[in-house]
Amino acid sequence: MFKFLKKKIKGGGSSSDRYLKLKIKEVRKETEDTNTLIFEQPEQGFTYLPGQFLTLILPIQNEKIRRSYSLCTSPHTDACPSITVKRVNTGLVSNYLNDHMKPGDEFEVMTAAGHFVPELNPENKKKYVFFAAGSGITPIMSIIKSVLAVEQQSSIHLVYQNRSESAVIFKEELRRLKEAYPGRFDQIDVLSQAQGDWQGYSGRLDGAMTSDILMDIAGNKVNGSEYYLCGPAAFMQTVYDVLMDFDVPARQVHKESFFADNAAARKETPLEAGTGDEAHLVHIILDGEEFEVNVPANKSILEAALDQHIDMPFSCQSGLCTACRGKLLEGDVEMSDDDGLSQEELRQGYILNCVSKPTGPGVKIEIG
Ligand SMILES: Cc1cc2nc3c(=O)[nH]c(=O)nc-3n(C[C@H](O)[C@H](O)[C@H](O)COP(=O)(O)OP(=O)(O)OC[C@H]3O[C@@H](n4cnc5c(N)ncnc54)[C@H](O)[C@@H]3O)c2cc1C
Numbered sequence: 583m584f585k586f587l588k589k590k591i592k593g594g595g596s597s598s599d600r601y602l603k604l605k606i607k608e609v610r611k612e613t614e615d616t617n618t619l620i621f622e623q624p625e626q627g628f629t630y631l632p633g634q635f636l637t638l639i640l641p642i643q644n645e646k647i648r649r650s651y652s653l654c655t656s657p658h659t660d661a662c663p664s665i666t667v668k669r670v671n672t673g674l675v676s677n678y679l680n681d682h683m684k685p686g687d688e689f690e691v692m693t694a695a696g697h698f699v700p701e702l703n704p705e706n707k708k709k710y711v712f713f714a715a716g717s718g719i720t721p722i723m724s725i726i727k728s729v730l731a732v733e734q735q736s737s738i739h740l741v742y743q744n745r746s747e748s749a750v751i752f753k754e755e756l757r758r759l760k761e762a763y764p765g766r767f768d769q770i771d772v773l774s775q776a777q778g779d780w781q782g783y784s785g786r787l788d789g790a791m792t793s794d795i796l797m798d799i800a801g802n803k804v805n806g807s808e809y810y811l812c813g814p815a816a817f818m819q820t821v822y823d824v825l826m827d828f829d830v831p832a833r834q835v836h837k838e839s840f841f842a843d844n845a846a847a848r849k850e851t852p853l854e855a856g857t858g859d860e861a862h863l864v865h866i867i868l869d870g871e872e873f874e875v876n877v878p879a880n881k882s883i884l885e886a887a888l889d890q891h892i893d894m895p896f897s898c899q900s901g902l903c904t905a906c907r908g909k910l911l912e913g914d915v916e917m918s919d920d921d922g923l924s925q926e927e928l929r930q931g932y933i934l935n936c937v938s939k940p941t942g943p944g945v946k947i948e949i950g
Pocket residue numbers: 635649650651652653665666667668669670671672673674675676677696717720721839840841845846898902903
């Protein structure tokens with residue numbers, strides 16, 4: 583297999599701009615099954631926005647394995663970028679990172695990406711409500727610290743679902759934030775397996791509990807707040823449905839998915855053949871070069887490009903992380919899942935190459 587380079591385009595970036603090495607400075611235990619990896623600031627600098635994630639590229643079992651992890655630190659308040667990783671039962675990378683990482687270890691990452699990012703402005707006077715479950719707190723932690731630092735007139739409510747008090751990630755740091763920002767930051771814990779004399783919400787967050795909490799927080803102004811949701815798909819759907827019942831405009835609701843309930847099933851099932859069973863030639867503009875990729879009917883554009891050894895950005899390969907995002911410049915594609923993109927991104931013509939295939943000839947996509 584070879585990559586078919588059609589032409590070089592003046593002024594494009596280079597693929598090396600997308601990768602950097604990060605060295606671990608410290609490993610901090612958060613809970614029984616969760617560690618934070620604190621990185622040294624790389625010499626060449628490292629920029630990211632609150633809520634973005636890194637894609638780690640790890641050599642495990644003679645393969646280069648990619649997984650995304652949100653930065654839990656704030657570029658406005660934290661000197662060193664960090665990620666927090668919770669073990670997933672039988673999970674390859676989450677257990678590897680929790681078991682083997684130590685100070686001095688270095689690995690490759692893709693530069694920060696993602697669109698679960700607030701538009702911060704010191705003049706803003708907003709009410710933010712965050713709904714997190716388990717490890718879903720990580721991008722939300724980054725956003726909370728950033729809002730508190732940058733928007734002096736905005737206030738925050740965090741609704742945080744966990745199994746038990748001991749499973750609460752960033753417990754101490756959240757307590758310190760509450761003390762440091764009285765009246766601007768408030769946390770409501772929901773414990774599914776509460777023990778002892780727990781006085782707060784207990785059980786799984788359902789529609790009725792979500793409504794009660796929202797009424798407590800905002801009374802009759804639920805639709806005036808900005809909402810950020812991160813947790814399992816069912817958790818986010820519950821909250822989203824309630825917000826829609828309260829007539830919250832969809833543009834005020836932002837979601838980040840870590841894991842698609844059907845991701846495993848999707849990987850085992852090749853993309854269905856779409857309109858016709860033909861292969862189509864797709865033009866891909868990447869880092870200032872234009873490639874021609876022959877995409878068979880049963881493959882996504884990303885898979886076909888990787889088969890041709892084109893250094894495409896990607897991570898989850900299931901339409902979640904948006905690392906493979908591209909702008910459709912010409913032609914038509916069929917996307918099997920567009921949940922990862924906002925309405926605005928869809929309107930602007932963005933697609934996710936890992937879940938897209940061409941429906942005819944003449945498709946041109948610019949990556950980025
Ligand atoms: C944008 C983005 C940001 C993310 N940020 C974080 C983060 O900050 N912290 C963090 O801990 N994780 C985060 N994740 C999830 C992370 O990328 C991995 O999916 C997770 O660590 C599991 O990887 P693994 O290799 O251990 O499991 P795998 O070996 O990939 O999977 C093992 C088994 O667990 C199932 N599984 C995989 N992930 C989950 C899950 N999250 N919940 C339930 N079952 C699962 C799989 O279907 C499979 O059966 C993020 C994911 C995305 C897309």
